[in-house]
Amino acid sequence: MQQPLPTPPQPQPENKCPDCLYMELEGILLQPEPQGRGISKLFQPKQKSSEPDQIDLHLTINFNEQWEPLRGGRVKFGLKGGELRLKLENSKIPYESRELAGKLELSVQKERQQQEASEKQSGIEASLVESKPGVKANVGSKETAGTTDKFQFTDCQITTKGSEENPAWVFEVETGEPVLKGLLKNEKLGTLDVKTKPCRVEATFEVSKRDVHLTDGEGLYPPDISRNKRAIIERTIALHLLKSKLEPYLSRVVLQYD
Secondary structure, three states, X not given: OEEEOOOOOOOOOEEOOOOOEEEEEEEEEEOOOOOOOOHHHHHOOOOOOOOOEEEEEEEEEEEOOEEEEEOOEEEEEEEOEEEEEEEEEOEEOOHHHEOOOEEEEEEEEEEEEEEEEEEEEEEEEEEXXXXXXXXXXXXXXXXXXXXXXXXXXXXXXXXXXXXXXXXXXXXXEOOOOOOOOEEEEEEEEEEEEEOOOOEEEEEEEEXXXXXXXXXXXXXXXXXXXXXXXXXXXXXHHHHHHHHHHHOOOOEEEEEEEO
């Protein structure tokens, strides 16, 4: 049996650049199934147990590109990678309870395709004329329309590191795509063992300079700029974005269990 974390209500996620990275974290409190038969078991006082309370942590995270105004122009950027870090208080995630590792597919909705179809309808109507049986066929058609979402998938490599009290998941772009794009929805990170209450989970997604990649720009470069000078400017812009908007974290979520 599972249920969301009980009150108080959880703080709202903090996503500083939601078009670039949006993150949510949900905790599901695990409860052992009642032993024996009969509904009365559900209303008996909880027996003391040496087993800790356990909470499944589920991650929803979406990567994309974001436009940012800059010096009379604008720049579009995305992420080549980053780290999801958890800071756990009065709890831990045992190494064997970690999940979400290896090569995973991020789903990206690319376009919506309009579909049209024609359905033929036929009906047979029998009639009697002057005691002679006759058959009259009515044939018609009905046009139907619909839409189909097209998806493509990009690969993301995820590895884990850190201690049981401070685990981390490292995201890296895997395919030929320049940046991470796509959605992981409600993926299980691991199972939390609660030592004592109150228990607190702080999740942050953090990036470094090498993780920030510029993918487009308008009004920032002279038309005759050399490739080397453009690369220098782009590194300077990436560092400016990191210092001004992306540090100390890009997204932050806090869960509390009292």
